[in-house]
Amino acid sequence: MNTISNERRTALARSAAIASVATALFLAGLKLWATWQTGSTAMLGSLADTALDLVASIATFVGVYIAGQPADEQHRFGHGKAESLSAIFQVMLIALSAAAIGFSAVRRLAEGGRTVEAADGITVSVVAIVATLALLSYQRFVIIRTGSVAIAADHVHYQSDLLLNLAVIAALMLDQYAGFALADPLFGLAIAGWLLWGAWRAAAQAIHHLMDREWPEEKRQRFVELASKHPELKNLHDLRTRTSGHCDFVQFHVDMPGDMTVDQAHDIIERVENDLFQHFPHMELLIHIDPEGHVDKPDNPLVEADEFAKMSKNS
Numbered sequence: 001m002n003t004i005s006n007e008r009r010t011a012l013a014r015s016a017a018i019a020s021v022a023t024a025l026f027l028a029g030l031k032l033w034a035t036w037q038t039g040s041t042a043m044l045g046s047l048a049d050t051a052l053d054l055v056a057s058i059a060t061f062v063g064v065y066i067a068g069q070p071a072d073e074q075h076r077f078g079h080g081k082a083e084s085l086s087a088i089f090q091v092m093l094i095a096l097s098a099a100a101i102g103f104s105a106v107r108r109l110a111e112g113g114r115t116v117e118a119a120d121g122i123t124v125s126v127v128a129i130v131a132t133l134a135l136l137s138y139q140r141f142v143i144i145r146t147g148s149v150a151i152a153a154d155h156v157h158y159q160s161d162l163l164l165n166l167a168v169i170a171a172l173m174l175d176q177y178a179g180f181a182l183a184d185p186l187f188g189l190a191i192a193g194w195l196l197w198g199a200w201r202a203a204a205q206a207i208h209h210l211m212d213r214e215w216p217e218e219k220r221q222r223f224v225e226l227a228s229k230h231p232e233l234k235n236l237h238d239l240r241t242r243t244s245g246h247c248d249f250v251q252f253h254v255d256m257p258g259d260m261t262v263d264q265a266h267d268i269i270e271r272v273e274n275d276l277f278q279h280f281p282h283m284e285l286l287i288h289i290d291p292e293g294h295v296d297k298p299d300n301p302l303v304e305a306d307e308f309a310k311m312s313k314n315s
Contacts, residue, residue, distance in 0.1 A: 009146045010064075016142040016151045017061035020158070023135045024054035027128050034124035038172065044104060044188065046125070046168045048097040049161065049195060055093055057154065059086035064150045077284075080244030083150050087206035091199045098195035105188035122172055125165045132161050164191055212242040223250065226279055232256070232268045234292065251286040258291035265289055 031047040034040075066082035139155040142148065167187050174183035214220065220241060227236060239252040256265055269287050276285060 009148070012142045012146050013064050013148040013151055014061065016139050016148070017057060017064055017154070019135060019138055020057035020154055021054065021061060023131055024050055024057050027131060028054055030124045030127060040168070040172060040175075043124075043168050043172070044101060046128075046164050046191065048101055049164055049191070050128075052090070052094055052097055052195075053158065053161065056090045059090055060150050060154045062086060064148065067150070077244060077249070078247055080247050081210060084206040084209040087202050088210075091203040091206070094195050094199040094202070098192040098199065101188055101195070102192040105185040105192065108185040108188070109182065122169050125168045125172075128165045129162060132158055132165070164194065167191060209243060212244075215241040215243065215248075223276070223280065226276060227252075227272065230268075230272050230275070233272065235290075238288070248280055248283040250280075250283055251288070253288045253290050255290050255292045255294070258293070 027050045028047065031043060031050050035043045035047050060083075063083035063086040067078075067080050069079045071078045136155060136158055139151055139158070143152050143155060167190065171183045171187035174180040215223070220239070223241070224236065224239070227233060233254040233256070235255040237253050240250070242249050256268070269289070272287065273285055277283065
């Protein structure tokens, strides 16, 4: 990732969010017209997904803006969880829309009916694919330079839109040109299922952040490996990690000689912190020093394990 100022990083992230909103507005207008012209359930599903893209893009912009605000007296740990809250809001909308699309598809299966003006729907879907590819290209440009988690999530969401637009084209062609009348409602049901699956994944990630879930094991192991390279630290324990927005929070205890002066201990911890910040730049770190031989009585015994001891066994 390129080294750029925080102001430039914020400006790029916001510009990507604005581009996402503009693309969703453009596509929503096109697909609204195409749905009216074709009467396609699959196109209706694609329209609903684009409308949700618009809401998601607006929520992403708001989340990026709020999460980027510095900590204040009322939010001492920052505002990073604003992104998770906006994701929960998006999930509720996605679930409702998927249910509506599924209901429409089932009704079409029961009542019959065919799509019309398939060429219009196919043309709109092709235009949507081109516009989405352009947006994805710009989002990749921004992600490489900023590392924005919010834009990266939006990027993944728009990647799924390519599949949805291809599904609409397939449904319209099978219905109009191959005579397979059930293609449109079946693809509508498939799109509804895809939306629900996406909602489930987004909800799980947001809930993990809101519930302060520990880092993934690979990331946690890498942190311990870096900390263990400092021989002054012994018996790393009570390691706790969490992520809020783009910021990581870490705290742990280490043993140090009881006769060491405060100045000496401070210098050692400061060197350790500076090294760890090189590898985890967006992190707030709290290190608690215990005198050697001291035994804590933790509230949660599961976090008491000696992480350095684990590393020694694995090496």
